[in-house]
Amino acid sequence: MVSSTYKDKPSGALFAFSAKWVSYAHTIVAYTAFISALVVGISLHYHKIVKNEFYGYPQEWFPSVSATIGDRYPERSFFQLFIALTSGPRFALVGLWYLLTAKPGKVLPKFVAGVGLFRTFTCGGWTYVTSTDDHDWHDIFMISYLVATLPWTLGCIALSPANPKAIKYRNYIASAFFGTLIPLVYYFIQHKVHRVAGAYTTYAFFEWSLILYDVAFDAVTVLDFSTFEIVVRDVGGLSQGVNKSGMSDVALEEQKTKATGGIFNIKFTWRETFDTIAEVYHGYVFWSILTGLGLVIWYFPLWFMGISGYEALVMSTISPLLLSIKPVRSFVTNHLRICHFLSLAGLLAYRVESPIYRLFTVGFGVSMSCLSWSAQLYSENVHETRLESKILAWLVGLVLSSAAKFAWWTNNPVWPIMHAENGGQNEIGLLLALIAAWRTIEYRGRKEREPGGSAFLSALGVAGLFFGLHSLLSDSSTMISWVWEGYPVRGPLAVPHGWFTIAAMTAGLLTGLAYPSLVSTWSVYGIACVGAAILTLYANWFGYYGGIVLAFYLMAIAGPFLKNAAKRSPATTFGLGFFLYNIMVLFHVWVVAYAFVPGGPYVREHTDWVMITMMLLIGAGVFNLTCTSSRGPQTPQRPNSSQHQRYHTSALALINLFFLAMAYLRFPTNDYVPYHADSQIITAGIWTIHFSLDNDMWSSEKRIRNLLKELEVDVVGLLESDLQRIIMGNRDTTQFLAQDLGMYVDYGPGPNKHTWGAALLSKFPIVNSTHHLLPSPVGELAPMIQATLDCYGELVDVFVFHSGQEEDAEDRRLQSEYASKLMGNSPRPSILLSYLVTQPQQGNYKTYVSDLSGMHDVEPGDWDRWCEYILYKRLQRVAYARVSRSTITDTELQVAKFVVPRSQEEKALVSILETNELARDWKVQKDKVPVGWRFPALFRGKGVRGHCYHVFDEPYYYSPKELGQE
Template sequence: MSKYKDKETGALVSFNAIWVSWIHTVLAYSAFLSALTIGIYLHYHKIVQNEHYGFPDEWFPSVSATIGDRYPERSFFMFFIAITSGMLPRREHPEPPVEAQANLAVSSHGPRFALVALWYILTAKRGSALPKFVAATGLFRTLTCGGWAYITSTDDHDWHDIFMISYLVATLPWTAGCLALSPPNAKAIKYRKYLAAAFFGTIPPLVYYFIQHKVYRVPGAYSTYALLEWSLILYDVAFDAVTALDFDTFEIVIKDVKGLSNGPSTMAYEGASFSPSEYGIGNGVASRPALNLEKEREKAVAGVFDAKFSWAEVLDTAAEVYLGFVFWSMLTSLGVVIWYFPLWHMGISGYEAFVMSTISPLLLGIKPIRSLVIHNLRACHFLSLAGLVAWQVKDPAYRLFTVGFGVAMACLSWAATLFSESVHKARLESKVLAWTVGLVMSSAIKFAWWTNNPIWPIMTDANGGHNGTGLALALLAVLRFTRKAPLNTGAFAEDRQTGTSLLSALGIGGLFFGLHSLLSDTSTMILWVWEGYPVRGPLAVTHGWFTIAAMTAGLLTGIRQPRLVSTWTVYGVGCVGAAVLTSYANWFGYYGGLVTAFYLTAIATPMLTVASKKSPAITYGLGFFVYNILVLFHVWVVAYAFVPGGPLVREHTEWIMIAMMLTLGAGVFNLTSMNARRPESHKPASLSRHRKYHTLALGAVNVFFLAAAYMRFPVNDYKPYHADSRVLTAGIWTIHFSLDNDMWSSEYRIRDLIKELEIDVIGLLETDLQRIIMGNRDTTQFLAEDLGMYVDYGPGPNKHTWGAALLSKFPIMNSTHHLLPSPVGELAPAIHATLDVYGELVDVFVFHSGQEEDEEDRRLQAEYLSRLMGASPRPSILLAYLVTKPLQGNYNTYASKLSGMHDVDASDWDRWCEYILYKQLQRVGYARVSRSTITDTELQVAKFVVPRSDEEKAEVAVVNGNFGKRNRRVNEHEVLEGWRFPGLFKGQGVRGHRYHVWSEPIYYKPS
């Protein structure tokens, strides 16, 4: 009810605050629905059109196409959305209780900002920071909504995406915070739960249909996506509309505090006040016990949020998780810097001994050392940061020494920390969670950095590193992490009911190996099950979050149900998951991987908790030794040619998985025997509190991952460099596992050379980095996304090869992976891919032959691949590492009537490894480009013209059949400009890259 000019109270106007909610809802819906209605009426066929399909395949417009592209619907949207928001009122009393009156000094305010302000006033309590956080989130959401509403994707695609992602990210804490702060109103709580569930339940199918449209180009998928997108808008606005059920406790009063309205010149109001009535009168709430409603509210948010909030605990959790991330960053970097040395020595170098850096907790078995370390944990953690400082050490050997020392100190410090906290259940579990949540954070950050870690010692500013920032944050984290004195400085906390240290050590070894080998990068298990095109399984970018989600679910289950995950039944499920991952491909294999991820993270908390209560020298010292044995086993299955006894374990990844599960089984046996003797205890309140903060940290990591996935989502806008000339530029390069001669990650430098040479299709060799010793990386992800190319990874990490990959500007219609005969030496990988090149199907073969020492292997491989190439009736290109001299030995099998292939230039006598062969294409150019310090092998490039008509194909066939015409060289000016190689690399070239062997590229032209 409104009142006008109440002279006794000075009130000019008063009305119930429920109108703020209704006005906000009506205006917000009007903005979107008016644009949709007008857009469909005026521009239906235009706004349903997307980059792949139009009407009738697509039949419903997306939100962005409706509100951002055309007049007048864009104007209607902006008009109503502008009225919806306004200036935020200024609070004069920062923390009034709900019973108090809150005065607002208002110059102008829209319903959106008023809604946020009213919600804060309603929920604010003295000593509680959560309402402030939720209000700040609401303000941030409103501002970012204005960002993506007024800056459309047509105006500025990047900023539109930034605002949109920020808005979606802020929606999670806003929704959860509103649920947590809901007044005890049964109807409002119920509606908020339903709408929040509908909103977040819509996101998975939304992502699914977007992938169907963007990646698989399914007709009509974008329209379904658009319907789901519009439903999110409806749910989002409706969620805020529920405030109408709570705001009826407020009355908004506008007063004339100076009496100017009584005179003839009265123009405006001076201020406004909110005077809430007694809560619960007339709204049907009083009849319901408040206690039950509070429980219902807490249940709605799973107890994660409550009104209590402590910045001290937030900082503690952040420091713990970040230091856990630092530990995993250093541990995962150790293998990479070790691998550099046997890689260049082509065998055991002696530096491999640094893999034993992790067994430093054995020193804790010596009582004086244990006492020294525990009493100086801050100093030990600071010393462990040497692993982060290592990027400043330029010499590879000294850098390895620095990283090895850092890892040794990190393992020692963490083992001592857990042991010192073992007598306090809450503090111990908090540290254990920090260690494991740090792994999830490490995997998420690696995803955001294309499987590299920005604080690794192989990273610098030049290749995407942020080492200085990472080190600074680590120093602050150590100060916070070690601010509390150790609780246990000497005596073991174990008793007879906690099992044996030996079994615990075996479990720790298997656990750390599983976490490191399978979960330190979200793309590892996806590449295990990758089988080529057409896509039949998960993709690293679009489906990587499933791995993070499984890890998150496992961790949360492990801390809430430790006895359940410690049973033999759950262990059996984990074994089945590992078996499925090892034995099957595509989606079914990945489902097994998700089960494995869930189990490994679920069992981590109970296993690490028990291990911390025993002798750290045995549980962690011996445990890391077992881990190291599994790491070496993990390497030897593929590097069997370089180690004594290697052939005994060659290609037996299944043995590794069995060993991992058996050692985990030893730990489970320890847990089950302990649980059988001990009654189940209830968790204290302090334990619940720290769990909430770590759960929030996990939520933040998941949101970060999803935001990174959105930014990395493939655009599929792949165009060849010289489409007008119908030229295909092909290259072959052995990239030496993306480590350059000075032990720096080389992806950026590889990218630059490929881009500047304008290569359309390239075969990359020595690309399988998905092992502990290589950092669980995938160079092809960065190259494909940055260069705008399709990628086929080739035989996966569980196929025991050094890797072959194909990058293509042209769509890959089909690809098959081959493991060529290798009875003695290394397995030889090959990719047979069919590309759509200017409307013509062209086969491309990428191949890495066996070692020089294994002559019979290479002969069998030459025959296999030649038959494979000869069976193709289509134009074909071979991009290969053949290990043979030109015109000698197996060369004459590859370039023969059996294969139908021709050498790109048979007169090039200076080759030994890399070759380019072709058939049924017009060869127009060939060049060799020096490698600089990127790798140990040059880049070879050839240009081909794809024949279009039957006459052109017949002419090419004649030329291919005449050796003399095929080898007719011409000067550069005699070929079309689009057929020429870039002049950038002539003479001295750039950055150490130049045309060499011949100082200029070679061009060919038929007579």
């Protein structure tokens, strides 16, 4: 065939030109859009566009992309004009790429073309809907565009024609693009969280780099389109797969496969896609039911204040022991679908109102789920591919469960403590579970096979593995809470760093899939032990690095462990394994609940013993694997590229993208404003939230949020707030409250500090915070947060404290002395938000309210208190109220309002009030105080939703400035 030229147009063509000019036009106009806006913005509004919410010129001296193309005229108009002109070449580029790569029977070119069109439309979305116009839709379009960039980039690489130069450039640019995301996120966090001067300028350079790389990646098409002419005739034969590069087709395909991980080499079929989705969701259902059991059990010892007897249902998981009975084993393996359907009672439990019956319903669901999954793996053990597929579904389901919890602020939307009123998606979850079970479960028969090795050792390994997966990896923020030590931030944050846990889980699972013999070695086990020790003993980033190593290892070794267990007696490997796992669950709770269990003091505060035991159990499993493998010939393990592995790998990729998108949406704005900033008011509260389970066993975060918002609370201490244990669902209520209420949060001492939890939420920036564990020689550990807040330019210390139990008088005496000295040493205005376990004016009260502490009681005449107290010093107290709890918890919310003295006159007034008890406690009518000092009228009389002012019926108000001076 003779190629046509510009001078020699194809026969019958009125106009012809090389398709490479589409690439040139797209590149030139796109770059012009951004560069023209930058030039115009710097020329006209330089100081305005380099300024951010914290700093301006000269600390920040280069504008970000969003600031440049944002709302200012005329740079926004320049950008929108040229980006509109870019749309024509962009649609043409996507269409030409499809024509170049489309081949009969291939689905990937259609998929990539669809992604390309989607990116084009979403680009228009975030371009023409700015954050000022509609912040939510701007973010939705932007996230969609960024998420679609990954499949577009990898898909283009996978479909690249036989052009080594183009493939090389695409690999380089894609690597640069994705590599830039790491420092981009790092410097954004330095700016947004740590408020480092100049960090936003550095971030801006990486942001502009992404723009350059994004456009440059598509500019490479000029090398491919040079053989195309418009009206379109392929003059080079590339669309027919002709290779003129001199490089072998095999070598080129290997180069592309290496760049994309082989994901796009899948022989796509809708059936296998639906099967994979169903399998993964079915695995998610298992973890949802299992992790919900602890929550509904925990409700009962909370209300009994000790062992209730219902804790016995933790043994629901040992149902695989029934498989030791041959008729039962035969029935279950022949009726797997029925058994799996029965397990969905764990999802249907939300319809049961009675907490007791709901608990038994969940227990039945867990029992059937463990029985069904164990029997299913056992029945598939002679079919290596199907067995591996089921194990992958189980493990990818765990990753999906953790991602779903992140999206729902650490609550699983299908848990039995969720319903429509608090954000549950139980109906949809149950419907999808029914479809998934029907789609994936069928009996295929098996042959008896019992290989060498020990079923007992395998059970030990399964116990350690499941405990590790459940206790550390069922929520992406659990290990982060272990290493958290307060402000300034020196370690990871749940948002966005929780993705590092998900990424480590993903990498570990894929590594174990590809190299099972490698991850089963003693050397890798030794590295995991070091990681476990670092997580247990160290804090901040170094401690979290140990957690990342452990997360990687647990997911990597899970596949070999479960394959080995499936090939032995399920009654031993899974029945005994789950029994030992239950012992570990109880052990894991007893280290903090030692006051309520027989022999509890022996394991008091020994999370290190829990971690050592877990790793020893896993070590037994590793020993079993090494013994088994040593009896047969060793064959080097190479990455397996079977279809089902690639489908599950694709599922993992999508889950990771979903997590990253949610992390973007949940990223804190850190632009919080107090409710009455014009009055210099701090509204402070203390509330014992009873582990965010209300009286009817429903998750109570939204009800807590509603009351705090309506009372306009600026600073609140939350007690009984540490939920990062199996028995409490590995949750974190403070994440939801902080994001929804727009507050900074200090989680307080982590779960490895063995307390019931103390947390601080603040509308004011937390400058510094320290976590204390007060003297507790006999009873429960008493946590305290000492935080310094920047309140209207003045530093104020806030103490959040939970004293020990009533039974341990000496503990409480020692704690009162420690806390009082700590408060007395503070030279700043201070507030104590506390749970003191003492009568007003009696006992330890006189230590807390004393010359030693310098603190005053917010209302000495409040005779009805026993636990919650608010104390203060060097502030002007102006109001105090008690608000009934309804059915949210077992303790009311107490709130007080303070004025922060800033001028010398105000500070002099506070000094008078501090020394004059009569003036300090002078009460007045609410109409005698400014409006900003008053509590909302919403809760007067009968109030709303069971919340009202009580004990005093109305809030107390105290002497305003002019009366205090009198």
